[in-house]
């Protein structure tokens with residue numbers, strides 16, 4: 357499995373793309389979240405947007421979904437196939453509420469969400485399969501009351517999505533995967549909906565060594581700054597368009 361980060365920035369990032377990850381495996385792929393910055397990242401990476409067929413949506417903060425309208429239109433107007441959207445069942449209607457002002461009315465009449473996307477609604481803890489890989493979803497501790505999901509793909513990766521640290525879950529998953537992709541705001545303060553470096557440093561050394569930090573603020577858009585961080589820590593930061601090869 358080849359993992360490529362299409363973006364690693366947080367909500368306020370202007371110097372790097374918003375956080376999103378592409379996993380390529382067998383003859384298929386999955387993109388986690390679809391910010392508008394993915395269009396540029398995919399072009400830079402050389403992956404045509406018309407070839408994006410599978411997207412998992414973690415939650416509905418704008419920086420994770422503000423490219424979903426473009427993807428739907430692009431697939432229909434330039435491409436020839438609707439993308440599948442894997443999404444928690446309680447997020448389907450709220451997502452259409454966000455998209456519909458720009459997508460309901462067309463020059464060919466009214467449209468619904470299923471005219472643009474093949475929706476795969478997932479229950480709490482639901483799983484889905486693509487290319488022989490099972491993806492297990494789980495609720496994350498992001499903002500109280502808000503539905504937000506992470507992803508576990510054994511034996512490949514754990515993806516925290518946006519979350520405070522769920523230490524028990526991370527430690528349990530670490531035994532089954534090669535890498536833990538975990539959000540980390542990298543500010544020297546407490547943000548109640550996100551994870552700090554200090555939080556992640558509480559993980560055992562063998563878990564930290566598998567942990568890759570994503571979704572951080574723009575100070576670390578600078579590659580030299582990340583390289584210095586990576587030299588000084590046992591967990592490491594990933595940069596936009598950086599890739600990892602994960603063995604079966």
Ligand SMILES: Nc1ccn([C@@H]2O[C@H](COP(=O)(O)O)[C@@H](O)[C@H]2O)c(=O)n1
Nearest residue numbers: 366367417418419420499518547548549
């Ligand atoms: N510096 C920051 C950045 C974000 N937040 C809170 O995080 C949530 C949005 O994060 P996403 O990346 O999911 O869009 C939201 O609850 C913000 O209030 C913050 O408090 N400080």
